[in-house]
Amino acid sequence: MYRPYFRGKQFELLTIRETAGLMAQAGFVPIIEPVREAFSNLTRALDTISDAKGQAVVIVNPRNGEHAENGERISTFLREADWRSEDVSAGLLLKPEMSVDDALKYYDSHADLNPIFVHAGFRDPKALAQRLGDQLRTTEHVFIDDFCGKPYTRHFRGSRRVLVRDGFRRQKNADYPDYERFSDLHVTYQEEGMSGFGDFLIVGDEYSEGGGPAYAVAIHITYIDPDRDDVMYVNHYVSISNSTPTDPAGKFRQALDKLIDDLDSGDSNIFESEAIQEFRELHRDRHFPGLGYVKKLAMKHHIELLANFL
Template sequence: MYHPYFRGKQFELITIREMAPLLAEKNFVPVIEPVRESLGGLKKALNAVCIAGGRAIVIVNPFHGDHQEDGASLTGLFENDFCGYDNIAAGILLRSDMTIEEVMACYVDHAEHSPVLIHAGFTAPKELVAKLADDMPNLINVFVEDHAKLLYRKHFVQSTRILLRDGFKRQRNADYPVMEEFSDLHVTYAELGMAGFGDFLTVGDVYSEGGGPAYAVAIHLTFIDPDKDEVMYVYHFVSDTKDTPTDPAGKFAQALAKLIAKLDSGTSNILETEAIQEFRDLHAKGHFPGLGYIKKLSMKHHIETLADYVT
């Protein structure tokens, strides 16, 4: 079903931890690309997933972050902390710079960890399918749509296929439109021959180590429009102040006021999720929880919205 793709920063991992019961209930399977050297937060998130009876995929050869050059500690995580956990799978990220030999070596190393192949630029699908012909009917292949087009995906038709689409068009906060289309994949994935779908939540696939000072603050909230074939859209509530790096709390208050006004208009189509209730509470208290916390609420709302849709 739904596979949200997280980069393993602090608030992404906290989101997984807090949402673990709902993720498990809906059979949603997070894909996690660890980007921080410390694995403490990742272990907490995975333990929460296990306690809830859910599943997760952890990429053992990340392209971004602190484990880019050496994923040995991630392999150790499987061997030492999650050995025998069938619900925590090893994700192998297939990029354009990988050879078939490198893919197979990683696959063999993690054969005991229910390996999942995540296609993000790899260029030899035919050869890979030939190597894994016997395993293919039991394999899960996850395709990042921008890097794995239709002809590429057809090679893996005998497997379980998941399609990930980046619906979030990342740009400077000050430049976001009020609203734009996010994705229709939650409606159309089965017609595309997929067993499930995924996205990069309200963060996007563009990776950055950390933001500089926020000249503008934006709150990104997705919603499903019942009048437009249930396509998902995203609102961008952006602060009016955009020309100074100071006063993020004041800018958040401006963006939040726009969000609350839209909610109270009765025309937003935004689902009244637990995350939205938190936004309402923050508005009532006049409290600024920090930019990371705001991002967490946005991701939480996105997951809750899709969970309601698949009910």
């Protein structure tokens, strides 16, 4: 049903580990694009998913990070693991430069890894669907919405189809509005003719290795508004003192004060997830755990929110 798309950075993988049991119970299947050469953190995340009897998709030919030029080590890594065969599937990223022959060769060479097509700029969907023929109905296709409109996805009717849409408009922290619309796919994906949906959580699809010192600190918290057709929105709690890159702990407290004030108002519509409870504890203890940890909590809340709603 829900397929959150993660890049394989430290705190993304930690989020997966901390929510593996919840995702398995809810039937959520994370998609992971490895971006680090080492597999130690990815192994721990996938071990946790397997132990929880969950499932995951691992991109074997990433477009980002340290495996972007050659993903063969990822395929080897998946084949040498001792997870159950149904635990982890190979995600085949269909990029603009790939031909139909390339796509099918990749699919056949990963037949032992439950391959799934992930469409991300591929240019010939009609020919691919025709070449798959009767096999189409047994395949699964994940469509990155920015690359795949309705004319594209209709070629794959009859297969299992999942639409992944980026609901997070990434910008400078200081420039975020108080709130904005995030997505309605969690309530409309079936109307789109899809079997499931996904997003890039509160990180967004745009990939970066990280910037310089933060002039502003922002906490991004999603919520579902029952008075507006259960559409999901995201609140951006931004620090006040944003003229210099100094004192990130102080900036975090300013942003966290705004979040707690909103929660305590009683009309925020924010689900009191385990992650929100941890934000409350950080506020009570006046502790700054680091910006990566803050992002992890916001991602964890997003998953807990959708598990509670669905």
